[in-house]
Amino acid sequence: MLEGSGEPDDSMAAIPMGQGGVLARIARVYRRSEAARGLALLSPTMLVMLGALAAPLALLALYSFWSQDGYVLDTQFTLAQYGTSLGRATYRALFYRSIEISSLVTLITVLLAYPMAYFVAFRVRESKFLWLVLLTIPFWTSYLLRVFAWKLILGYNGVINSGLMHLGLIHEPLGFLLYNPTAVVVTLAHAWAPFAILPIYVSLEKIDCSLLEAAADLGDGPLRRFLRVTLPLSMPGVIAAAVVIFVPTTGDYVTPSLVGGSDGVMIANIIEVQFDKVGNWPLGAALAMASMAAVGVATLLFVAAMRAATARIR
């Protein structure tokens, strides 16, 4: 198909000529212009995304510069909510803890997923698709239930404690399993595992085998070859996996609520409270904006650092 507007396009149904009206001319231009047709097809989706994504986010940003007194919303511009969000020590601690927890989750998930993706990419021959389906099924099944399962497992009278006591290995339940940041990290690392495998797998799968053979021919052993060829070439997948996990886990609500206890509270919990019990929407909006900004900056720094590190290996 020819590109660009105004070019004749004989594959399109011809419009009867001679009806010189404006509408007919517009219709003619429309049918001939690929860009116009493409944009017209895209427009319903874009309108919905503008209405359901761009408009709400813009309004969220606006709210964060307002304030609220009791039930009365004051639309005078103010930075007071950001002052509270960043100034109050408890909120600052929550920001740090959220970033810390999801960094740890990202690190663990990616480290665990890499050998798995490597196995499917380089060692499995016939049944690749089966392995990939097996690894992605958990992603599609209820997130709430996967998180809840860990509450059952780690609980004071839960699966691990009752199992160990039944076996006679311990005499009273281990109290440190549930309701702390470690429980949040373990649960999130499990819940997000499927997300890490595919980006890494895709980047490993793309590697040209002749590069590996060349490295071997030139005398690199398996370890050197992995560190100097495979790992650097798969870094785009590793970075993608890390971002895909880091960004949403910082804002996770279900996991800290179910297994975090008071020491495992994260930023999403405090945002939810502002919209529910406390009813201070402007403060909730500012906390949400600040957390998105923090995550954005952390992500950009991480990606830049990883790129620099990869460049140095090469």
Added chain:
Amino acid sequence: MRKRSGGLFVYAVLYLAFLYIPVLFLPLFSFNRSVFIAFPLTGFTTQWYAQMLGDDEMLRALVNSLEVGAVTSLFSTLLGTLAAKALTRYRVPGGGALLAFTSLPLFIPDIVLGISLLILLNGLQLPLSLLTVIAGHSLICVPFAITVLMSRFEGFDKSLEEASLDLGENGWMTFWRVTFPLALPGIVSSLLLTFIVSFDEFLIAYFLAGNDATLPIYIWGQLRFPYKLPAVLALGALILVASTAFVIFAEWIRSRGLGEKRHLMVGA
């Protein structure tokens, strides 16, 4: 295959165990007679399933979730089909940026999507209902639909459509007789996957549902009551089985005809 990979194979099996075993405790304890979710198992029972199926509140929430899931999957697949066709068949100026914009919901925490939609609905004075849940779910389902359908549209040659046009069919007939049948596996798989995403989604629905609970909201409400947990486990076990069957069916449909190029779409 196994010659040099003994260690990695063992690792892969352990990894699968790590993925699946925690979740398998749900069905295991759903058949356990004791109301306490702990070892030792005290005997086999199906009473929790009976209790759960007799709960009217649960059934109402289930119907709500099925309705929301069905409408969301139809709506987001329709939007996904239009967008995927536009992005794969035409050189749209700024197409890459527009595609990135539509996938933005995957990179924004659900809580932020939920509260910002809540603010918008509040500003427009629209009451919360299942319709508003559908709006929120469509937002996160459209990126999935576009990804599934783009890979399908890229999978068949657009000269088939051009041939149909050259042979005198108009745009609509070409769509119905050539494009639609060829895209059908992608469309079916998108319908199934977006349904599952909507059916399982909790947080956005939590903010937008008003008084009509969806199934995850109902489950969330039950988790506070220890004596209700076995019935929740029974429900969870059924949901896991149904979701798994659904996903396998969706991936099977999608992989048919993709041949050597087939790959999964999560995180793509």
